[in-house]
Amino acid sequence: MSAIRPAAVVVLAAGEGTRMKSATPKVLHRICGRSLVGHVLAASRELDPAELVVVVGHAREQVAAHLAEIDPGVRTAVQEQQNGTGHAVRMALEELGGPVDGTVVVVCGDTPLLTSATLAALTGTHQADGNAVTVLTAEVPDATGYGRIVRDGASGAVTAIVEHKDATAEQRAIAEINSGVFAFDGRLLADALKQVRTDNSQGEEYLTDVLGILRAAGHRVGASVAGDHREIAGINNRVQLSEARRTLNDRLLTAAMLDGVTVVDPATTWVDVTVGFGRDAVVHPGTQLTGATRIDEGAEVGPNSRLNDTVVGAGARVDNTVADGAEVGEGATVGPYAYLRPGTRLGVKAKIGTYVETKNASIGEGTKVPHLSYVGDATIGDFTNIGAASVFVNYDGESKHHTTVGSHCKTGSDNMFVAPVTVGDGAYTGAGSVITKDVPPGALAVARGQQRNIEGWVARKRSGSAAAKAAEAASRPGVDEG
DSSP, X not given: OOOOOOSEEEEEEOOOOGGGOSSSOGGGOEETTEEHHHHHHHHHHTTOXXXXXXXXXXXXXXXXXXXXXXOTTOEEEEOSSOOOHHHHHHHHHHHTTSOOSSEEEEEETTOTTOOHHHXXXXXXXXXXXXXXXXXXXXEOSXXXXXXXXXXXXXTXXXXXXXXXXXXXXXXHTOOEEEEEEEEEEHHHHHHHHTTOOOOSTTOOOOXXXXXXXXXXXXXXXXXXXXXXXXXXXXXXXXXXXXXXXXXXXXXXXXXXXXXTOEESOGGGOEEOTTOEEOTTOEEOSXXXXXXXXEEOTTOEEOSSOEEESOEEOTTOEEOSEEEESOEEOTTOEEOSSEEEOTTXXXXXXXXXXXXXXXXXXXXXXXXXXXXXXXXXXEEEOSSOBOOTTOEEEOBOSSOBOOEEEOTTOEEOTTOEEESSEEEOTTOEEOTTOEEOSOBOTTOEEOOSOOOXXXXXXHHHHSTTSHHHHHHHXXXXXXXXXX
């Protein structure tokens, strides 16, 4: 069903959310890479509304700053005191300059599972049926506590929304509930809001009262039923937050798998909405992929890996690794137990091995850093091998300095490269060297003290020890050390 572009979408995000028991405003709690209100804004933006307004109240400076960061085009309306949903929508219309011609969609800022497809179906039904207001509903397994949708048996039109505490036994048997999401005729909405009263137990202006006002005036009230009742679930506490995260994560992984990605164990794999995959990518158990991470075609990640804002090239393998802001080239291998910090760039078929940490390092094609090393603030050329237990000494206590190692170099184990320093193409360095001066191309650099053996030291200084006895036995051929 094709829907006309809404004149406005109003997002209600003024509440405190006391049941979250948090210093963070409820709508700013995050799941799968976005705040709750961020998910709602993303779904709303796909309707391409002429205006998008978020009603803020509790901690409004903090919420407004977040909105400006994630969606600079959004408008905010302030609800100084939380006097009900009807009052909140009135504040939004005042921000827009008064009554709005066209469809106004009202959504809740704590419903992160709501999809743009469901919102499009709501506006499509609203326009096709010529309704004054259309409520998004859902049929749920247990409707306890929810407002029930009462329909006209002949026409199917909505005649009332009855709160659970006010419902008769017959009405409580109804499984269709109110989601709190609506599509309104903008002009009729503005007129009806003027008639909303506050003579209720909360002393607030209820948006749901608009439905009765419009129906009493002879206008049609309709409904659009969500295909999945979980979409309309609001988040009020940490348990519901966790349940929504699980549901959204399952949705994202299902979409990835249907698109050709192998997820070995979805129960232990977590992804953000901003993560991308190439076909035939493989994700092993215990893996978390966040931010702008992308796993390209045929690449494998995990098990037990956490990647943030990291690109893994086609055919690469990343095992038991933490990576943040890194790029892993095609066919490269990383891990196990590696840490790629921001600014790490691995070339094609490069290797980062066990217990290696890198930061702000460009590592060339086919180059290997296999074992127990730290490479920071460095550029390493192609097809170079960095020996085990090497450290790029980049910090002098005040400033960071850069090390350059050329292509086709072979550096010894237990080397210290004290930056700033350059090792030329094709050069070698001896094991145990501390490299403090530039090494010319093709040279061998050895920077260590000459070995000196002091004969008989153990017998003199450790007389009677197990070491002395072993040394004495070893000096007498044919004598069993035991």
